[in-house]
Amino acid sequence: xxxxxxxxxxSSSSKKELIENLEEVxxxxxxxxxxxxxxxxxxxxxxxxxxxxxxYYNLGLCYESLNEFDLARQMYQRVLSIDPNYKxxxxxxxxxxxx
Amino acid sequence: xxxxxxxxxxxxFGKNVALRLAEKGADVIxxxxxxxxxxxxxxxxxxxxxxxATDERMLRSLxxxxxxxxxxxxxxxxxxxxxxSILASMLLKEVCNAKRIIVKGIxxxxxxxxxxxxxxxxxxxxxxxxxxxxDTLIHPSILEVLALSPEYNIAEIVTSEKFVDKTxxxxxxxxxxxxxxxxxxxxxxxxxxNGETDFEEKFIILPSADEEIKEGDTLLIIGKEKxxxxxxxx
Numbered sequence: 001x002x003x004x005x006x007x008x009x010x011s012s013s014s015k016k017e018l019i020e021n022l023e024e025v026x027x028x029x030x031x032x033x034x035x036x037x038x039x040x041x042x043x044x045x046x047x048x049x050x051x052x053x054x055x056y057y058n059l060g061l062c063y064e065s066l067n068e069f070d071l072a073r074q075m076y077q078r079v080l081s082i083d084p085n086y087k088x089x090x091x092x093x094x095x096x097x098x099x
Numbered sequence: 100x101x102x103x104x105x106x107x108x109x110x111x112f113g114k115n116v117a118l119r120l121a122e123k124g125a126d127v128i129x130x131x132x133x134x135x136x137x138x139x140x141x142x143x144x145x146x147x148x149x150x151x152a153t154d155e156r157m158l159r160s161l162x163x164x165x166x167x168x169x170x171x172x173x174x175x176x177x178x179x180x181x182x183x184s185i186l187a188s189m190l191l192k193e194v195c196n197a198k199r200i201i202v203k204g205i206x207x208x209x210x211x212x213x214x215x216x217x218x219x220x221x222x223x224x225x226x227x228x229x230x231x232x233x234d235t236l237i238h239p240s241i242l243e244v245l246a247l248s249p250e251y252n253i254a255e256i257v258t259s260e261k262f263v264d265k266t267x268x269x270x271x272x273x274x275x276x277x278x279x280x281x282x283x284x285x286x287x288x289x290x291x292x293n294g295e296t297d298f299e300e301k302f303i304i305l306p307s308a309d310e311e312i313k314e315g316d317t318l319l320i321i322g323k324e325k326x327x328x329x330x331x332x333x
């Protein structure tokens with residue numbers, strides 16, 4: 001029983017670590033104007049954690065930077081459906097929708 | 100001196116014109132019959148007047164007689180609606196001495212009558228937006244187009260992947276594509292101390308030949324319409 005619990009904790013901490021690493025790499029690409037590469041990293045995070053708002057927000061930024069406004073809108077809307085108080089996502093969504 | 104602008108009718112068009120003009124520093128007076136609409140923007144404009152712009156006595160009672168531009172955005176497709184717009188336009192010229200009158204057009208006949216009566220400009224915002232929307236659906240990479248002449252346009256286009264990481268000199272826009280790059284709109288990503296990411300937009304005017312095109316850049320180019328459409332296919 002104890003062992004299983006330990007394994008579960010260790011697997012959740014390694015998942016957290018993996019997400020942090022992916023986020024770091026994704027942000028590195030984003031900051032280097034390599035948006036398509038960044039998208040790949042943030043999508044990996046979504047696969048591991050489908051409720052990760054920061055990953056959706058960063059995907060929104062990448063799509064917006066690539067002038068893919070429909071996809072960017074979908075990402076920001078996704079962020080706000082999970083966390084309605086995510087201010088930056090709201091600001092970007094308003095800008096895209098021009099409201 | 101600040102420009103004094105009168106906006107009649109606070110529908111979506113009238114309201115947004117008024118707000119943008121006020122934001123840009125103009126002295127904006129708005130007139131509408133609907134008090135709720137007036138309340139919504141009253142604190143953002145110089146004066147919000149509740150009244151009917153086709154009522155000559157009401158207009159005279161305002162004592163407004165030095166207007167730079169009057170924008171009329173009232174009326175609908177019905178004969179009465181067309182008449183309302185025409186009457187208000189004429190009264191603004193006569194009573195308020197509007198130097199320039201711009202009217203939101205209802206239909207072709209309405210526009211013809213207005214021009215005959217001396218209105219300076221009739222605009223059809225829905226038509227313009229519809230045409231622009233259709234153009235962007237056919238040419239998704241062309242974001243904006245400004246027609247300079249029947250032949251020449253200035254357009255903002257999304258950069259083709261083929262140009263990414265190459266300099267303007269290497270791409271050789273003028274010789275190979277018959278267009279000149281006037282500017283580059285670029286996203287400048289950044290990260291805050293708390294780890295939040297965001298970007299700013301930077302506009303590079305008349306970029307040098309050594310400027311490298313980056314992913315996501317949009318290019319402001321000048322050239323013949325046919326050459327601009329060609330470059331979009333790349």
